Amino acid sequence: xxxxxxxxxxxxxxxxxxxxxxxxxxPRHDTVxxxxxxxxxxxxxxxxxxxxxxxxxxxxxxxxxAQQFSDYHSELNMSSLELGDSALYFxxxxxxxxxxxxxxxxxxxxxxx
Amino acid sequence: AQSVTQLDSQVxxxxxxxxxxxxxxxxxxxxxxxxxxxxxxxxxxxxxxYLSGSTLVKxxxxxxxxxxxxxxSFHLRKPSVHISDTADYFCAVSDLRxxxxxxxxxxxxxxxxxx
Numbered sequence: 001x002x003x004x005x006x007x008x009x010x011x012x013x014x015x016x017x018x019x020x021x022x023x024x025x026x027p028r029h030d031t032v033x034x035x036x037x038x039x040x041x042x043x044x045x046x047x048x049x050x051x052x053x054x055x056x057x058x059x060x061x062x063x064x065x066a067q068q069f070s071d072y073h074s075e076l077n078m079s080s081l082e083l084g085d086s087a088l089y090f091x092x093x094x095x096x097x098x099x100x101x102x103x104x105x106x107x108x109x110x111x112x113x
Numbered sequence: 114a115q116s117v118t119q120l121d122s123q124v125x126x127x128x129x130x131x132x133x134x135x136x137x138x139x140x141x142x143x144x145x146x147x148x149x150x151x152x153x154x155x156x157x158x159x160x161x162x163y164l165s166g167s168t169l170v171k172x173x174x175x176x177x178x179x180x181x182x183x184x185x186s187f188h189l190r191k192p193s194v195h196i197s198d199t200a201d202y203f204c205a206v207s208d209l210r211x212x213x214x215x216x217x218x219x220x221x222x223x224x225x226x227x228x
Binding site for chain 2: 031033035041042043044045048049050055056058090092094097098099100102103104105106107
């Protein structure tokens with residue numbers, strides 16, 4: 001079965017650079033979530049989109065923005081990167097916003113030097 | 114708002130011994146409950162979930178969990194662990210809102226299996 005696809009899987013950036021992470025949901029899933037997992041931490045919710053509209057917002061810095069496109073894929077844009085942004089970024093998708101149908105992608109490991 | 118507390122940050126057990134990973138949650142509304150496993154350098158894999166109905170939920174890899182509403186707990190158990198069960202385990206909760214139902218995770222429990 002098709003799963004959530006994230007690209008790139010690994011990304012290395014310098015401080016103050018920008019990064020774009022991409023997420024392709026499971027086919028027929030209309031909801032996308034972004035989570036950030038710092039080293040040794042639990043995943044923290046950043047932002048979600050339901051039917052291409054922002055649905056909920058968590059502890060996402062103002063330097064980050066995200067959107068969901070007409071084909072339901074999503075991009076997380078991160079600017080003015082800081083060392084503390086180094087983390088594993090997970091995308092998850094679900095049908096109609098239902099948590100019980102939420103599946104996670106493999107994650108993008110971002111390292112900021 | 115929901116919150117999740119995993120009472121043990123690390124649990125070491127011997128191979129073939131039983132294990133229980135504890136999870137308590139706080140919420141003013143009805144919730145869904147989940148357990149996820151994360152193997153080293155990998156993503157999050159769903160072990161099991163409780164939505165409604167029977168309070169004993171069976172998942173993959175021989176794990177099961179019991180929902181206790183009065184104690185607001187959702188403890189994970191396995192009767193006999195294997196070396197391959199070494200991983201981080203996260204309990205999570207989601208409310209039943211309209212729109213995108215995000216997950217709130219506990220701090221995680223590192224399960225280490227010793228031979």
